[in-house]
Amino acid sequence: MSMTETMKLSDWIKRFTFYEILVGMKATMTVFVQRIVLRSRKAVTFQYPHEKRDLPGTYRGMIALLRYNDMTEKCVGCDLCEAACPSRVITVISDEVPGEPMKRFAKEYYMDMARCIFCGLCVKACPVDALAMTTEYEWSVYNKRDLRLNKDQLLALGDRNFPTREEKIEHQHHNVTFFNIGHQNLPPMDS
C-alpha cells in the first residue's frame, strides 16, 4: 500500500500490530503443530537412497534388448532404431544368420546411453518389439565410456527387467521372415 493513499483505521492497526506477519507465522506454526504434535501431516520428501518413489509402468528408464521365450534374440538387425534415434545413440552392425540367408540379426549392437534423451522413439520404431524401456535409472558411473553398452549388457538389462517373454511364432512364411511380423494373412508354410 503506498503512503499517498488515505489509510483506513483498520489498516493502521494492521500495520502497527504486524498483522500480516502474524498471519504468516500462524501458517508455519500450523504446519509445525500438524507435523510434530498432531502427527496428521507427513513430509512430502523421500529419504531417497532408503526409500524410492513408485514409478509408473510407462516410466522411460534404461533401454533393453529383449529375447523370445526360447532365449533367441528378437532383434533382426534392421537398423530402424538407429535411423529413428534423434541423438545418434544406437549403432547396429547387422549380419546374415549363418546358413539362413533370408534371416538377419544384429552382430553388434551399441547404445551410448550418455547421449540418450530417453525419448522412446527407438522402441516405437522397432518392428519386432525387440526394444523396451525399463524402470532402471540409477546408472551413475565414474567413466562415461562405461555407459556405451554393448549387446550383452543390453540383453542382460532385458533379462533382468522382463522375466516373462513373448512366445516366438514359428509358422512364418520363409520369404517374409526378414521381419518377424506379417504372419497373419499369409498361406501356411509348405512343408
Next chain:
Amino acid sequence: MELMIFAGAALVKIAMVMIVVLLTVAFLTLAERKVLSWMQDRMGPMEVGPYGILQPIADGLKLFFKEDIIPSGANWLLFSLAPILSVVPALIGFAVIPYGPNQEMEIFGVTIKPFVITDINIGILYILAFASIGAYGIILGGWASNNKYSLLGGLRAAAQVISYELNIGLAIIGVIILSGSLSMVKIAEGQAGGFWHWYLFGGLQIVGFVVYVISAVAETNRLPFDLAEAESELVAGWMTEYSGMRFAFFFMAEYANMILVSCIAAVLFLGGYQSPFPHYIIEYLGFPGMKWVEAVVWFTVKVYFFLFLFFWIRATLPRLRYDQLMRFGWKVLLPLALANVLITSIVVYFVRQP
C-alpha cells in the same frame, strides 16, 4: 589462598558456561535445520545417527579437517583476526548473564555467587559494548578477503549492525529506568513475584520488547534481515572466502550471538530466572532448598522460546530489501524506541513521586 579459591571457582564457572553455550550452539545448528524442515514439510538431516541427531558432530569434524585456505591477495593478518574478533565478543557477553537466583555460597570461607560469572554493576552496558566489537569482525573479514561479494556483505552488515544497535540501546532504556540499575543481576531480581511483575507486563515495556526483538534479529544478521550474507545475492556475504575452522568460528559467533540476545531478552523483559508465579512451584511442593533448579529451568525455557522464535521467523518471512531495512530501522523503530523512553520516564517520574 582466598584469591586462589576465588579464581578457581570463577574458572569452574567460566568453564561450565562455555561448555553449556558451545553445546547449545552445536545443538542449535541441528535444531534450526530440523524446525525449519518441519515447518516446510521436509525432514531435515536424517542420515547421521537416529533422526540425524549426530549431525552437529559430523559437521564439526568436517569443518575441523578442512583445508585452511587463505585467498591470494587477502590480508593475512586481518583475514585471520576477523573470525576471532567475531567469536570472542559473542562468547564474552555471557559473563554477566544471571542464569539462576542471586544466592551466595561459601566454599572454604570464600563467598561466591554460583549462578553468575561476575556481577558487574554495568552489565548491560558491557554486553552492548562488546556486541559492537563484533561488527569489526564482520567488516574486517569482508574487507580482508579481497573479494567484491565479501566487501559488499561486510559493508551491509556493518551498516545494519550499527543502525540496529542504536535501537537495541534505546529499547532497553525503558527497562533500565524501571529497574534503576545497569546490572543484569539487579534487573532480574527486580522482577520477582509473578509474571505481572516482569518488565514486559508490569512495566508495560511492550513497545520496547517488540523493538528489542526485531532489532536483535537484525543485529545477529538472521532472516529476514540477513542481507549481509544473502546467499541469493552475495554468495555468502562476508563469509564467502572463509572455509574450515575460520568459517566455523563465524558460524559459532552467529549462533552464540543468537543465544546471547535471547538471554538478554529473557533477563530484561521476561524476568530471567524468575518463575511466572508468586513463588517457585518446587517451593509449593515443599523443597525450598531446590528452587535454584527450577529457576535455571525457567531461564532455559525463556531462552529457548526466543531461539524458537528466531527459527519460526526465519521459516516464515522472506528477506527485506536494503532500503526497506534501513527505512524500517531509522524511520519506524528508532522513533518508537525514543517515544518509549520518553513515555516510560514521564510515567515513572510521576508514579514514583514521593
